[in-house]
Amino acid sequence: MLSLFGFGDDGWSSMLLAATLTTLLLTVSALLIGAVFGGLVASAKLSSSRMLRGVAEGYSVIFRGIPELLIIYLFYFGSSGVLTEIGKWFGADGFIQLPPFFVGALAIGLISGSYQAEVYRAALLAIPRGQIEAGMAVGMPKGLILRHITIPQLFRLALPGLSNVWQMSLKDSALISVTGIVEIMRASQMAAGSTRQYFTFFVAGAVLYLVLTSFSNVLFNRAEERMNRSLARQPGSSK
Secondary structure, eight states, X not given: OGXXXXXXXXXXXXXXXXXXXXXXXXXXXXXXXXHHHHHHHHHHHTSSOXXXXXXXXXXXXXXXXXXXXXXXXXXXXXXXXXXXXXXXXXXXXXXXXXXXXXXXXXXXXXXXXXXXXXXXXXXXHHSOHHHHHHHHHTTOOHHHHIIIIIHHHHHHHHHHHHHHHHHHHHHHGGGGGGGTOOSHHHHHHHHHHHHSOHHHHHHHHHHHHHHHHHHHHHHHHHHHHHHHHHHHXXXXXXX
């Protein structure tokens, strides 16, 4: 049994470790993509423009209402079909397919963005308006207010919510196995199918996910404590 998890020709540890790295890269990429779209959607939802608010609400409804696996199928297979048809208009011959990693990161990133948007919107609304007005009163430019007042507090207030979004995206990365990317889920399936040790390797995959989520919780908790140190030093703070 132990030989199955060795690094030799008969072991699967090398593949599992490589798959774990792929899972991390996929989740980080998705979180960054989601941060961009989430920030734009949050700004649109707080905009005075009814059209922008409508577009933002539509984005949230679509990517929070459709099952994640279906979105991945639509992006992976649907995008290839659309690109192939567009290529034919320009004289291209053959099937055009986007890289699975890019499609997977984009699909999960857009899903993540729909949840990050609510996190950022709530964080922006939680920033005391008086602090921004005080900055304007002393003549601070809008860019300076953004850098020194809005953004630092935004990340501090949004961090707990972003931790939940990260965990969700980390688990959603398992769905990308349908595109053929060898992440933890796909590697576990391949190892289990080759050795017929289904229980062993699926438990191993579960353990790897638990390790990643537990380590992520530690990092987010430490980051949250670090960001809250400034609050603890403020007069009248109970911390």
